[in-house]
Amino acid sequence: MPEGEYLSITGNRNTDGSVLTRMMFFHMPPNCDRPLLLTWRHVPVVQGSLAALPAASRLLGDHGAEIDLNGLAHESSMILAWLDPGREPSQHVLREWQDLRPAYENWGGAIIACVQESQRERLKAYRLPVQLQVLSDAENGLRRRIESSLGSVALQEDPVLLLIDRDEKIRLIHQGYQIGIGQRLLQYMALTKTQ
Numbered sequence: 001m002p003e004g005e006y007l008s009i010t011g012n013r014n015t016d017g018s019v020l021t022r023m024m025f026f027h028m029p030p031n032c033d034r035p036l037l038l039t040w041r042h043v044p045v046v047q048g049s050l051a052a053l054p055a056a057s058r059l060l061g062d063h064g065a066e067i068d069l070n071g072l073a074h075e076s077s078m079i080l081a082w083l084d085p086g087r088e089p090s091q092h093v094l095r096e097w098q099d100l101r102p103a104y105e106n107w108g109g110a111i112i113a114c115v116q117e118s119q120r121e122r123l124k125a126y127r128l129p130v131q132l133q134v135l136s137d138a139e140n141g142l143r144r145r146i147e148s149s150l151g152s153v154a155l156q157e158d159p160v161l162l163l164i165d166r167d168e169k170i171r172l173i174h175q176g177y178q179i180g181i182g183q184r185l186l187q188y189m190a191l192t193k194t195q
């Protein structure tokens with residue numbers, strides 16, 4: 001192949017006709033061969049009462065202040081997300097949150113976005129729900145603690161979105177991007193209010 005920028009796309013069709021895709025951007029140097037590992041996505045949503053938010057779950061806010069996630073979830077339920085605003089799958093989630101901003105603000109629960117410091121400036125391009133807080137998860141420490149409490153569920157594919165109810169139970173795990181996830185999160189949140 002000639003030198004240049006390339007995109008590899010793999011797809012896995014579900015029984016309902018939808019397709020789970022994985023995209024990988026890569027550079028091909030001149031006069032080189034490059035092996036390309038092809039991987040397929042599988043159903044990204046796991047739901048039910050999966051595990052509890054670990055006790056003493058805290059993240060760092062602005063100026064090093066610790067934010068108590070257990071308290072936030074207990075007050076009003078919470079979406080906890082790990083995003084990379086510089087990459088397309090997370091950008092789609094951010095656009096959906098922007099488009100559905102009034103609905104998320106009416107819901108009123110906490111939205112916590114774990115974003116690397118170097119990527120935070122990119123969030124200014126979006127008009128996100130007012131309750132969204134951008135926090136730091138140093139070395140993905142909380143993400144690893146949650147992952148270990150889930151057993152066989154690995155939190156590997158960004159964006160990772162967790163819906164946590166008032167009892168601090170993780171009700172939904174979504175990884176990667178799927179069209180309409182912003183609306184589906186609102187639907188799941190409405191369901192958890194009635195349960």
